[in-house]
Amino acid sequence: MAxxxxxxxxxxxxxxxxxxRLQSIEELGYDSFWVGExxxxxxxxxxxxxxxxxxxxxxxxxxxxxxxxxxATMRASSRALADLSGDRFTLGVGASHPAFAEQTWGxxxxxxxxxxxxxxxxxxxxxxxxxxxxxxxxxxLRPRMLELAAEHADGVLPYxxxxxxxxxxxxxxxxxxxxxxxxxxxxxxxRRVALRRARxxxxxxxxxxxxxxxxxxxxxxxxxxxxxxxxxxxxxxxALGSAAEVTERLREFVEAGADQLNLMTLDGDPWYEPHPPxxxxxxxxxxx
Amino acid sequence: xxxxxxxxxxxxxxxxxxxxxxxxxxxxxxxxxxxVGGGFEREVLSQLAFVVPVTRTLRFGAGIVSIWTRxxxxxxxxxxxxxRLSEGRFDLGLGxxxxxxxxxxxxxxxxxxxxxxxxAYRGAEAGPDAPxxxxxxxxLRPRMLALASELxxxxxxxxxxxxxVAEVRELVGPDKxxxxxxxxxLGRDARERARRYVADHVAAPTYAxxxxxxxxxxxxxxxxxxxxxxxxxxxxxxxxxxxxxxxxFQSAGGDWPKPHLETFLQLPA
Numbered sequence: 001m002a003x004x005x006x007x008x009x010x011x012x013x014x015x016x017x018x019x020x021r022l023q024s025i026e027e028l029g030y031d032s033f034w035v036g037e038x039x040x041x042x043x044x045x046x047x048x049x050x051x052x053x054x055x056x057x058x059x060x061x062x063x064x065x066x067x068x069x070x071x072a073t074m075r076a077s078s079r080a081l082a083d084l085s086g087d088r089f090t091l092g093v094g095a096s097h098p099a100f101a102e103q104t105w106g107x108x109x110x111x112x113x114x115x116x117x118x119x120x121x122x123x124x125x126x127x128x129x130x131x132x133x134x135x136x137x138x139x140x141l142r143p144r145m146l147e148l149a150a151e152h153a154d155g156v157l158p159y160x161x162x163x164x165x166x167x168x169x170x171x172x173x174x175x176x177x178x179x180x181x182x183x184x185x186x187x188x189x190x191r192r193v194a195l196r197r198a199r200x201x202x203x204x205x206x207x208x209x210x211x212x213x214x215x216x217x218x219x220x221x222x223x224x225x226x227x228x229x230x231x232x233x234x235x236x237x238x239a240l241g242s243a244a245e246v247t248e249r250l251r252e253f254v255e256a257g258a259d260q261l262n263l264m265t266l267d268g269d270p271w272y273e274p275h276p277p278x279x280x281x282x283x284x285x286x287x288x
Numbered sequence: 289x290x291x292x293x294x295x296x297x298x299x300x301x302x303x304x305x306x307x308x309x310x311x312x313x314x315x316x317x318x319x320x321x322x323x324v325g326g327g328f329e330r331e332v333l334s335q336l337a338f339v340v341p342v343t344r345t346l347r348f349g350a351g352i353v354s355i356w357t358r359x360x361x362x363x364x365x366x367x368x369x370x371x372r373l374s375e376g377r378f379d380l381g382l383g384x385x386x387x388x389x390x391x392x393x394x395x396x397x398x399x400x401x402x403x404x405x406x407x408a409y410r411g412a413e414a415g416p417d418a419p420x421x422x423x424x425x426x427x428l429r430p431r432m433l434a435l436a437s438e439l440x441x442x443x444x445x446x447x448x449x450x451x452x453v454a455e456v457r458e459l460v461g462p463d464k465x466x467x468x469x470x471x472x473x474l475g476r477d478a479r480e481r482a483r484r485y486v487a488d489h490v491a492a493p494t495y496a497x498x499x500x501x502x503x504x505x506x507x508x509x510x511x512x513x514x515x516x517x518x519x520x521x522x523x524x525x526x527x528x529x530x531x532x533x534x535x536x537f538q539s540a541g542g543d544w545p546k547p548h549l550e551t552f553l554q555l556p557a
Contacts, residue, residue, distance in 0.1 A: 011369075011372075011416055012416075015372075015373055015375060018373075019341065037365075039361070039365060039413075039414040039415070040365075040414075040415070040416060041365070041369045041372070041415070041416050042333065042362075042365045042366040042369040042370075042415075044331060044333070044334045044337075044366075045333050045334055045336075045337040045366055045369040045370055045373065046337070046369060046373075047334075048334040048335070048336075048337035048338040049337040049338070049340055049341060049373050051304075051338060052308070052337070052338045052339070052340070052341045052342065053341050067359075068358065068359065068362045069357065069358040069359075069362055070356070070357055070358060072357070072391065073331060073357040073358050076327060076328070076329065076330060076331040076357075077331040077334055079329060079330055079331075080330035080331045080334040080335055080338075081334060083304070083330060084304045084307070084330075084334070084335070084338045085304070086304060104361060104414070105359050105361065106359075128329065
């Protein structure tokens with residue numbers, strides 16, 4: 001049985017609105033709330049705040065780049081979150097993107113799989129007696145990172161993938177590694193509106209090399225990305241349409257092998273904030 | 289003379305509910321600020337974020353973030369995030385920690401490293417828009433004090449007797465904040481606990497050397513730790529006169545090093 005979480009950014013909201021949004025995600029019955037970390041808000045700080053204003057909702061980072069903190073600090077941060085939230089925390093780490101890593105932390109991740117392997121070893125060494133077990137997920141798209149995750153982590157966090165790609169990943173990581181995918185959804189009875197939102201969203205990733213490469217591996221070509229995302233690409237990557245149609249599409253990801261789907265709603269303003277009406281429309285269909 | 293009174297300690301051993309209660313109780317008691325230190329087990333900024341939503345007026349301080357734990361840009365992101373979530377109630381303390389507490393091979397040229405770190409922290413274009421946190425440097429020796437005087441808003445002093453605070457005021461000039469931590473042990477075995485507190489610190493070679501340089505050792509616990517409410521009042525008065533702008537009580541009694549809420553509630557906040 002798959003679980004459904006929410007992925008999104010709440011960091012630009014007024015603080016009271018942030019609290020309300022987190023509580024509404026919890027009240028709707030979603031399993032968890034996931035945030036990324038780049039140069040906006042500190043993911044751990046944000047989720048410690050979130051843990052304090054909720055009681056049941058679980059949390060995860062999707063993802064925190066390994067260049068942002070020493071492995072011992074990453075361990076101290078995940079320990080703080082696990083302890084303070086009462087075991088509601090999952091750590092997701094990733095190698096980020098070469099250009100972004102260089103610009104932000106002055107590192108050149110020439111061999112991301114090797115760097116990740118070394119980092120995970122130091123993270124393991126930083127464990128202390130009595131630590132709670134914090135599930136560890138790794139952002140992975142390609143076979144070597146998937147294999148590393150299968151060996152050293154509890155799960156993988158792919159992004160911008162199709163059900164077919166999830167099925168391939170399942171065959172690489174085996175049955176005991178969890179697959180938790182972030183998935184964009186747009187609920188609108190007018191498909192043209194949903195399609196336009198999905199195009200705008202995917203347009204953001206057109207120039208990101210890691211995602212281009214990954215999408216090409218899903219069977220798409222440059223024509224699907226340039227000069228704008230093709231309809232074929234949009235329908236493959238984004239679950240859109242009525243609530244029933246979106247739910248049907250999400251089932252295909254689950255059947256392909258996803259254990260967890262973290263929904264990124266595209267229907268709010270700004271689009272990256274979790275949109276309660278979309279989440280409320282899907283909740284009765286998904287969370288039974 | 290009146291100075292703001294705060295509470296400082298390491299909360300690594302607190303249950304979540306206990307930490308929230310602690311923060312709300314010291315806020316109600318009238319304390320100005322909660323400094324969270326330690327961080328060897330639980331990262332400091334996350335602990336502060338957890339108590340932000342249950343408080344309204346209490347200020348917060350990271351006391352301190354060690355510069356060896358993360359790149360300056362990450363500290364900038366964390367500090368600005370806390371400032372944003374607490375709506376300007378957060379200030380940052382940075383320190384170089386102790387060589388004996390930092391993983392092998394990392395601790396080197398602390399003053400130069402701190403200068404570079406503060407510049408990178410100030411210059412990083414990262415983190416949410418929020419009021420700029422005040423910046424304090426943990427400083428004990430003249431060169432770090434001089435650096436704080438040049439680059440920061442103030443200094444955070446630890447294990448520092450009153451006589452030394454007056455010298456620090458001379459060194460950093462009239463405009464800088466000076467936060468002084470004052471360990472307090474109350475009750476029947478207060479002196480025994482005060483002695484143990486100092487002994488635990490002197491076990492670290494760096495503290496032993498610094499205290500030794502001031503002519504102090506384990507038997508000087510009476511100069512470092514206040515052991516009665518009357519002594520606390522006296523110490524506060526003397527520190528304010530010497531130039532302290534904020535006093536942070538630390539509990540040396542109770543289950544030291546675990547902060548002891550009752551000790552803080554017995555003191556005049």
